[in-house]
Amino acid sequence: MPGSEEPERSGGLPALAEAAAKAHAALDPAHWDFFAGGAGEERTLRANEDAFACRRLVPRVLREVGEPDLAVDLLGEPLSMPVLIAPTAFHRLAHPGGEAATAVAAAAAATVMVVSMAATQPVEEIAATGAALWFQLYPQPDREFSDAVVRRAEAAGCRALVVTVDSPVFGRRERDRRNGFLDLPPGLACENMRDGTGRVRDVVMDPALGWAQVDRLRAVTGLPILLKGVLHPADARLAVEHGADALIVSNHGGRQLDGAVSTLDALPAVAAAVGGRIPVLVDGGIRRGSDVAIALALGASAVLVGRPVVWGLAAGGTDGVRAVLEALRADLRDVLTLAGAPRPGALTPDMVA
Template sequence: MTGLDPVHRDFFAGGAGEERTLRANEDAWARRRIIPRVLRGTGPRDLRTTLLGTDLSMPVLIAPTAFHSLAHPDGEVATATAAAAAGTAMIVSMAATRPIEQIAATGATLWFQLYPQPDLTFQDALLERVTKAGVKALVVTVDSPVFSHGRRDLRTGFTDLPPGLACENMRDDTGVVRDITMDDTLSWAHLDRLRAGTGLPVVLKGILHPADALLAVEHGADAVIVSNHGGRQLDGAIATLDALPAVLAAAGGRIPVLIDGGIRTGTDILVALALGAKAVAVGRPVIWGLAGGGAHGVQEKLETLRAQLDHSLALAGAQRPADLSPDLIA
C-alpha cells in the first residue's frame, strides 16, 4: 500500500456501520476446514474455466471497486492491464476514474457494473457506450437502493474525488459528469426492462437470500454474485460464505453462482469452488496490489492467488475445480 493516502486507504478498507459484516466476511472463511483426499494422482492442475461464454485462465475475477486512480495514477487502466496479463476478467465499476474506452484498449476481458439509474435515457446511452466498447457482460448491483456511509469516511471527511478525477463513465454527451443516483424504487420490473434493452448477459450482484436467487432465475438472470458489497452496505448482513449454500440450492444449477467478500487466499477460493461456486471475485487485494505497484502489483496479487489455488488443489486431491465437492469442506 506504498504511497496510499491514509484517507483513501480508509475509504477502500472500510465498511458500513460498526463493520460487523466486513469482519464477518473474513471470519467465515477462517471457520471452514478442508478434508483432503489422497492418492488421487492429480498430476499438473488445470485451473481454466468458462464463464458466460468467456474462457478464463482461472476462476478468479476482479470485483468492481470504485476510484482506482486514488490508489495509482494509472487507475483502472493498470488494473485491466494486469487482468489481461493474467488471462482473467475485470468487472469495471460504474464509478471508474478512467473511461471504458481507455480500459478496453488494454485488451482485457471486461464486464461492466451498473447501478440502475432513474434517468433511463442516460442509462440507455451508457449501455450502448459500454457495449460498443466490447464489454462481455453487465453486472447489475441490486443491494444499494440508498447510499451507505462508512464510519471511517465520516471520520476522515472523505466525501468526493479530488480535483482532476471524476467518474468518467458518468460523463454524458455534453461532457457533464453526472452523479451516480441510487434508486429506492428499484424492483424486478426494472430488471425486466434492463434485460429487454441489452443483448449482454446480465449478472445480479448482491444476492444473499435464497428467495431472491430463485427470483433471479425466474426473471432470466444469466448469473448471480453472492455479495454483501464487501460489508459496505447493510452492516449486520450475513457473511457471503454463510449465504452461499442456500443461494446455490435455490439456483439449482440453472445459472452460475459466483461469490465475493473477504476472499484473501487460494484456500478461500478452493472452499468456495468446493461448495459449488463457479468462480470468485476479489476486490480489496487488487486495490492493495495496485497501490503498491500499479499493473505489476495487481498481476502479482493475481498470480499469487493462482499459485495458492493450484497448490491447494494438489493437496486436496483435485486436478481441476470441477473435481471439488462439498464433502471436502467442514
C-alpha cells in the same frame, strides 16, 4: 487516527499482506479508509473473512491429480483460473495508472476485470488495453441515461453487464464520514457518468429499484446479465425466473448493510436455490487459494477479489496487481493438489468442514 487501522486483519497470502502494507503506507489516510472500510461497525466486513477462517478443507487422497487445470469457462468466457477482478471504484486514487493499469494485469492473467460504473477512467480507455471486461451498473433513476451507459459499455466491447442490486441507498460508511471524504479530488471524476453534454453526473442510488428494471435491461442489451448482491435464496429463484444469466453472492464487501450475513455463509443456500441452472459467483473476504477452493466446493463457479487488487495497484501499479493475481493462482494450484482435486469442478461440499 484516520488510516491507523491495520492493513489486513488476517494477512492472507504473504504477497497480499505485503501489498496491503505497502498500500497502507503509500495512500492518503482518507483514501486508505475509503478502500479498506465498511459500513457501520464493520461487522459484516470482518464476518466475510471470519467465515473462511471457520471452515476447513477435508482433502481426498490417491486421486492422481498431477498438475491441476485451473481453467474454467464462464458465460462463454474462457478464464485461466476461477478468479476475477471485482468492480471497485476510483482506481486513480490508488495509482496514476488507474483502471487501465489494473486491466493490463487482468489481460496478462487471462481473467476478467469487472469495470466499475464509478471508474476514474472511461470504459473505452480501459477497453483499449485488450482486457476481457464486464461492466458494473448501478441502475439510475434516470432510466434513459442508465440505458445510455449500458449501450456505451456494450459499444466499448464489454462482454457482460453486472447489475448491482444491493444498494437502494448508500451504506453508512463511518470512516468516510469521520474523514470528511465526500468527493474525488480535483482532476478525478467518474468518467463513465459523463452525459452527452460532457457533464459528469452523480451516481444516484435508486430506492425504487425493482425487478421491472431487470426486465428493462434485458430489453436494452443483448449482453449476459449478472445480478450482484444476492444473499437470500428466494431472490436467487426470482433472479432465475427473470432471466438472469448468473448471480454474484455479495454483500458489497461489507460496505452496505452492516450486520448482513457473510457471503460464504449465504452461498450454499443460494447455490441450492439456483440448482445449477445458472452460474453462481461469490466475493468478499477471499485472501488465499484455500478461500477460493472453499467457495468453489460450496457451490461457486468462480470468485471475485476486490481489495487485494486495489492493494496491489497502490503498491506497484500493473506489476502489483499481477503479483496479487499470480500469488492467488499459485496458492490455488497447490491447494487443489493437496486437496485431491484435479480441477475446480472436482471440489465438492463434503470436502469442507
